[in-house]
Amino acid sequence: MASSEELKSLIEGCKAQRPNAQRNLYARFSGQLFATAMRYTNSREDAEDVLQESFVKIFKHIKSYRLDFSFEGWMRKIVVNTAITHYRKSQKHSHHQDITDLPATPRDLENQHDPEFTAEELEFAIAQLPLGYRTVFCMYVIEGFKHHEIAEQLQIDVNTSKSQLSRARKYLQRVLATLSARAQSKEGITSGTAGKAK
Numbered sequence: 001m002a003s004s005e006e007l008k009s010l011i012e013g014c015k016a017q018r019p020n021a022q023r024n025l026y027a028r029f030s031g032q033l034f035a036t037a038m039r040y041t042n043s044r045e046d047a048e049d050v051l052q053e054s055f056v057k058i059f060k061h062i063k064s065y066r067l068d069f070s071f072e073g074w075m076r077k078i079v080v081n082t083a084i085t086h087y088r089k090s091q092k093h094s095h096h097q098d099i100t101d102l103p104a105t106p107r108d109l110e111n112q113h114d115p116e117f118t119a120e121e122l123e124f125a126i127a128q129l130p131l132g133y134r135t136v137f138c139m140y141v142i143e144g145f146k147h148h149e150i151a152e153q154l155q156i157d158v159n160t161s162k163s164q165l166s167r168a169r170k171y172l173q174r175v176l177a178t179l180s181a182r183a184q185s186k187e188g189i190t191s192g193t194a195g196k197a198k
Helices: 004-015 019-039 044-064 071-090 119-127 131-142 147-154 158-197
Strands: none
Touching: 004 019, 004 044, 019 044, 019 071, 019 119, 019 131, 044 071, 071 131, 071 147, 119 131, 119 158, 131 147, 131 158, 147 158
């Protein structure tokens, strides 16, 4: 992994529009930014579109980046905003009907952090959420947006944002419960086989 001085040099190279620096920046960060894009899209193709468009914006606006801010955070914000724009263009929000304003808190994801689940399993569970639920969930829990900000960004009602988050939480709990049941089932089979071996 490159040092902060190497990263600073890379950023300066991109500000000077040097193709080699741009290629190196893309190679270094495209993987993690693609993972961010995947959280807000329904397919790899859409995520790739968001990623490519984001890098165009990153290279175009990199001169405005200030070194006293997190560079990765700055780029991730561009990816999230690009994905949100992509979402608004492709969705008609048909799933936002039948609103139920249920309580939700920023600690919801923390409450799901049961030791039996790995980071990969949690990412898998989040990926199973319908796109509307997942978009609100990721914006609120992962990116730290407030409901009024989500509503403004997605052009929906604040209560719709709250409802989508609450439904996302319930959906996520079901997915995690299924994963837990499968894991316990496998453990039971394994222990049963071990018992027979004795």
